[in-house]
Amino acid sequence: MKPSVFIDGEAGTTGLQIRARLAGRTDVELVSVDPARRKDDAERRRLLNAVDVAVLCLPDEAAREAAGMVENPATRILDASSAHRVTEGWTYGLPELTATQEGEIAEARRVSVPGCYATGMVALTRPLVDAGLLGPDHPLSVQGASGYSGGGRQLVDVMEGRGGEHRLAGPYRAYALELAHKHEPEMQRYGGLSGRPLFTPSVGAWRQGMLVQIPLFTRTLPGRPTGADLHAALSAHYAGRRFVRVVPMEGAPTVLDPEALADTNDMELFVYENAELGHALLVARLDNLGKGASGQAVQDLDLMLGLSDPTRDYGVPREAAGV
Known part of the structure; x- marks a missing residue:
């Protein structure tokens, strides 16, 4: 049966x-x-x-x-x-x-x-915390940009000409500026953090797809890991996983289209680095739906x-x- x-x-x-x-x-x-x-x-x-x-x-x-x-x-x-x-x-x-x-x-x-933003954030941070490369008490900033379908049926209808008004309708909107987004508790718990990250989401005039970005100063991290160290930890964690791919640093695109994985269950993780400045950027790309x-x-x-x-x-x- x-x-x-x-x-x-x-x-x-x-x-x-x-x-x-x-x-x-x-x-x-x-x-x-x-x-x-x-x-x-x-x-x-x-x-x-x-x-x-x-x-x-x-x-x-x-x-x-x-x-x-x-x-x-x-x-x-x-x-x-x-x-x-x-x-x-x-x-x-x-x-x-x-x-x-x-x-x-x-x-x-x-x-x-999980929430859409939280999926990208947790996927990037949890393996690094577990590997000791990111401290649980590290003050973390997370930025996200999602397609308008993340706003639910009402926003979809407005953006596609079937409705009247919606506060997030338009080419681009930053929102949740009260700094208390509902995804933050799960980001903290499952991202392995001892405190809430500072999360700033936004919505754009594309239908599906999102980017989640986490900037890091590598000199502030335990042991001062390089971008290659961060990438290796993510690669080890997701080895053999069907739906999460860690993109090689060499040859990684320097412009990312948030719509690239629309209508899939895939997620791509990127690590970018400016070693001279001690800057690293973690990015997750996925379909918010x-x-x-x-x-x-x-x-x-x-x-x-x-x-x-x-x-x-x-x-x-x-x-x-x-x-």
Whole structure:
């Protein structure tokens, strides 16, 4: 019997792309709520408790409410919101975090999909902290730039001519200038830091794809590592990983297109260095809806269901995504 999956919030950006990535799969049964009963809490509760895995693609408060509706001990939850990323009892859904993380996700009853910015930041910092090249108490600055699909369905509609107004609509916007972005707690915990990084995100007028950048003064790091040392630590950590590639320093592009990995579940990591000045720059490039959301969610789902396939790329044709 095929495992059953219910996507609560399948009409949103992340939900649509998860569904698109599962379209055509014959090894899972997708269960949907009758459109006429989409706002019927009793029907949602019934479905949440009737499936093997409930995938939550909801705003944070609604995700907490939905998780509270699950009373069936056999139903497992995969939450794509930020509601449970640092909540006790929930497993962080970044399979490449540590050597044991895939196994922990496979066994978990409750899994929280990482945030898009946090995926890039944690992927860059955690291996360096674990290798002793970046101190946990190092004051870290993180900059991110994402395509507008990261702003959800409302911003997508506005940017593509189907809506009226949105505070982030435009060619480029810096936001979260209160310096308290909701991704910061997971960045701190899973990035291996003892304090919050200073994180400044922005959104641009492209649809999908993002860059996450972390500048470093190498003279302030333990042992004053070179760029090659940082690159070697990242390469060792991600050796053999399908979806994370550490790009060689030699010949690395000096101009990066944030859209290059759109519609994939891939992530590229770069290390740049000006050795004379003691400057280094770490960069992660990924699709904010792929490895930063829906692609990673389906990667986690397959681990939870024991359906991982070494030939599956977790990509999605853009025309099939429905957003």
